[in-house]
Amino acid sequence: MSAWRVTSAAEAAARDHAAITAGVASFDLMLQAGTTAAALILRDYAAQLSHGVALFAGSGNNGGDAYVVAAQLARVGVSVRLHAAAPPRTADAVRAMRLAAPALVFGPPGGHERVVVDGLLGTGHRGALREPVLAACRRVSLARDGGSTIVALDVPSGLDATTGEIADGSTAAHATLCFGTVKRGLLLARGHAGRIVLLDIGLAGAVDREDGAWHLANAADFARWLPPMAWNAHKGRRGRVAIVGGHEGMAGAVILATRAALAAGAGLAHAIVDAPSVMAVQLTVPQALAERWPEQAAELAEPGAEVGAEPGTLDRCDALAIGPGLGRSARSSQLLERMVNELRDRPLVLDADALWLVAEVANTLGTDAAAHLRHWTRHSRAVVCTPHEGEFARLLGAAVPPEWDKRADALRQFAVRSGVTMLLKGTPTLVATPDGGPITVVPHGTPLLATGGSGDMLSGVIVALLGQGLAPKEAAVCAATVHGRAAELATARQGGPRGGTLETVFESLPSAWRLLEDPVTFPPGVLVELPSPA
Structure with missing residues (x-):
């Protein structure tokens, strides 16, 4: 039985580390994640993109993903504004910001954007929201209240990737784009995660391990499991x-x-x-x-x-x-x-x-x-x-x-x-x-x-x-x-x-x-x- 993985925060981090140890550059994972997320936004929310896209980036690698998304959207002519809650602090996030900066307009949303991307906090966050991220989450909430579609990267900021606990101030997403594995907390808080889309960032080929992660049945398995009903079947054969x-x-x-x-x-x-x-x-x-x-x-x-x-x-x-x-x-x-x-x-x-x-x-x-x-x-x-x-x-x-x-x-x-x-x-x-x-x-x-x-x-x-x-x-x-x-x-x-x-x-x-x-x-x-x- 093949299956996709449903991971806790620790299991997700271990899989990223295993892929990097196996020779996959960490920035390549970030680039793949942001590029695949941007492609989905372009495909599924095309009708809303003429109003532009607002992105919120945190200081960690989740923020780095947001910089890549912003850069890829800008490359094809989408008007983007990126609000950084704090300067990037990881090497990959800094690199993503520098590569994306020439194509970006920095600053809070103008209010007219119909798609808002939440890249403030990722799977490593636990506990209460603190400033300046809390203030940024308030802006995301205002955008949602104003009719914008909220797209979260990996997890909605403030949702615990392992337990599904939701911190005060966290904004529910209309869609959550998961990188490599579905985070367990999303399945425990489906109403907060909205539509869940698992994106391929190259982990499957680099990591093959049984580490206690839950399995999510592969849709292709069901057709294989179900016995066909022959055109001449009778009740005794069914x-x-x-x-x-x-x-x-x-x-x-x-x-x-x-x-x-x-x-x-x-x-x-x-x-x-x-x-x-x-x-x-x-x-x-x-x-x-x-x-x-x-x-x-x-x-x-x-x-x-x-x-x-x-x-x-x-x-x-x-x-x-x-x-x-x-x-x-x-x-x-x-x-x-x-x-x-x-x-x-x-x-x-x-x-x-x-x-x-x-x-x-x-x-x-x-x-x-x-x-x-x-x-x-x-x-x-x-x-x-x-x-x-x-x-x-x-x-x-x-x-x-x-x-x-x-x-x-x-x-x-x-x-x-x-x-x-x-x-x-x-x-x-x-x-x-x-x-x-x-x-x-x-x-x-x-x-x-x-x-x-x-x-x-x-x-x-x-x-x-x-x-x-x-x-x-x-x-x-x-x-x-x-x-x-x-x-x-x-x-x-x-x-x-x-x-x-x-x-x-x-x-x-x-x-x-x-x-x-x-x-x-x-x-x-x-x-x-x-x-x-x-």
């Missing part, structure tokens, strides 16, 4: 899945999961629900086969007439999801254990109440939830667990760490100890694998997904992809991505999250699948782009 849950009064969870599984391409979907929920499933998802919970283990192998399923139904399922609306009763717990034991060789998704029950049984036995999960699913060849923060805390037996470094480490350690793939839902979503490999981050989504039933929808997509042969990690990452992208498309279409429901997300799924199957070809110098969440 994957048969079973979704178990739907306790009395909670049929909606299985309905959402089943609909999502079918929308993800499953050929057949069996909704195994509590008897009172069968009719709701049949009426709402007529494409699914609605069957009641088996009351005895023998019914799994030899279903009786009352079950409503043809003989061997579950034996022929390619993947199984348990948990949506399952309930937390003793009967639910017995059903969960029976299903896992009887269908132990099938790819499995555990979600919602199934995770609560796993933690409950572990607590009752006085054992660790990860160890219990490992023992319980030891015969399963593929298991994906999809907790939200509260469910993960229950599995851990402790609060989930608020610091993202520690949170990611806790998720990775739990995945290793339990032997399953862990998908921690949230903003962003993190995926950890049982081999202890790098965390994969999925940054997509909007508040449209912050509603009941969203997780059930995600589980349905994952189980469908497992049933089509995807490995657990790929299924989890792909499902979370299409889920989030559908929410982004729906939010953009209706102009915001209010007024939308999961139904609007379902309506956007076809377009989201096309984005994964036929990834966008980015312009030269652009590696990946994440849309603004607003």
